[in-house]
Amino acid sequence: MSSRNRRTANAADMFPGMPDLLPKAPPKAEDGEHVARTLDEAIGRSNEILDVALAAHPIVGTYWLSSGGNDSAIVGHLLRGRYDAVLHVNTGTGIPATTQYVTDVAAAWGDTLHELHPKNRYEDLVLGKVIAGSGPNAGWRPIWKGFPGPAGHKVMYRQLKNEPLMRFRRETLGDQTRLPRADRKKIVYLGGMRWGESEKRFRNAEAIDPDGSIVWVSPLVHWTDAHMREYRARHRCQQDHEHAEHRLCFDGALPLNEVTEHIHMSGECLCGAYAKPGELDEIEFFYPEVAARLKALEVEAEQAGVKYCRWGQRNGDSEAAVPAGRLCSSCVAIPGQDDLIDQWRDTGLITPEQHAAFTRPAA
Template identity: 75%
Template sequence: MSSRNQRRQLPGDMFPGMPDVLTKRPPKAEDGEHTARTLDEAIARSFEILDEALATYPIVGTYWLSSGGGDSGNLGHLMRGRYDAVLHVNTGTGIPETTQYVRDVAAAWGDTLHELHPRNSYRDLVLGNVLASRGPNAGIRAVWQGFPGPVGHRVMYRHLKDEPLMTFRRSVVGDEGRTKKIIYLGGMRWAETERRFRNAEAIDQDGAIVWVSPLVHWTDAHMREYRTRHRCHQEHEHAPHRLCFDAALPLNEVTEHIHMSGECLCGAFAKPGELDEIGFFYPETAARLRALEEQAETAGIPACRWGQKPPTEKGSTAPAGRLCSSCVAIPGQDDLVDQWRDSGLITPDQHAAFTREAS
């Protein structure tokens, strides 16, 4: 096991009611935050985190970001009744069954669902049909072309996830971001990945958005115990998504099949053989991606294979996006952003901004 993983290695499975804690204090944990807690104590702290954000900022709306993943499901179940509506970013690249799961859960719980869509489609990004809208290359050069590898993840994240969330924020607060703010409730946890361990915070204010992560301190043992406590385990024919009773914790069947939500399949950090795995369970989704591969190849685009590092790309140490828990950067490789600067695709100031974002 690498030293990185040893730093945050978790204890083994815990008996119900026993306290658990990460083996090392996360760099951004507040004083007293890194402490052993039982599940009930972790739950109490989660409510305290949201209460603190509501008391600190002029909040005009609280929104649960539902990805369809397991951690996201735990968060929504725990915070049910404490958010105003559900947000789901339908990137257009994911498995439709996950989006349907989000719709079904929102309907079952009587929640208002805002399904957000990117302005520029994944297909148009891959085929190079999205032109720069600002700077010296506005209307001239594509912001991206080909299937992304690690370097292209930042571009995909910005267009497919970040832009829809920023558009929704503007629809709520307009130009009153100094006096009005909204909360985005996310399921980020220190125990998820090395990047989350280093960078996640319980409350992170960014302009008019206050990112709140009520589960940030939960360990994997806490998550397992919560699922055991609230999910239906009766030996009977379960209702869809295991919503067998009103207070049941839902289950996205996609996560049982491919061990991730599948809500975004941009492919930037795909594992070898991942598309075949997706195709085994969800052949229509895989067929859609393979059809796009054919279109990219016909158009003469070198990066015409989903999930494969583009032939001109040497890699990236850039971090994954704020909402991409399973995307892991590949260390020790050069950044294509330097090539964009050298070729004039971006200005030196834009290059500096990218570099600051990745640091």
């Protein structure tokens, strides 16, 4: 049994209203943080985390980062009225139905939505058309070429997700370089990281993580899987009827992105850096137009002489892969921390031989 499964093995035994906690204290948990909580106590702590972040920093805006995933939905639902607007990074690689879901939920809740787009297109990155603008390769060498494997995840994260968020920060705050540090304003990005979702998160996630002019806040960081299930059961429509779109059947209903029911992930980014075996076939079954777009890019890459011209194909040495950012909850961590791939093996999704192929360095 994987370490993650050992931590959550008893979660299914918890009844509604009972307290729950992770068996081990996360390394970055505050003193006194690792205590058993009922769901209502966990909700109270979530609001307290945001209160502390807002009180400790000169905040000019609080933004819910809506990926279209299930955990992200709980963040927005729980903190409705406490954020100023919704941010959704449309990476250009994902399933359009997820972006439509985010748009629909924001409209239903009366929220302002900022749909962000990367400066450089995924297709141009794959085809090697994005030339480095700084460093020793500036002006002549592509920053990446080919479909990404583990080593390309960091590049894809920076280009497709991080860059739009950093640009939004700059546009929101303006140039603060001439201001004294004490007078510089900050914004809050609300995300759905939890200690219990993966071994990587267990080691690295923090409730409040200031980073320059951004304060990353993870209000659900202390929630267990049982807390998440109980919250969904409490707020998502369970009636035996024809559900409204996204299960917004009543005021205050917790929305559901139908994409997550089909492919068990939000589908907002399909860069393929850590694609699991058969993932493109699964995408094609439910969203053939998305798979067709990726396959057309494969053909274009092959015709252009790109070496790594297959989506989900390993590109580069996996030993170069490093943690890429806060918004890729299902991506694999650095070598030796490949907990997602371990879960695929432990649940029978891949064979031990396939697991070994994923985790050994590329030739």
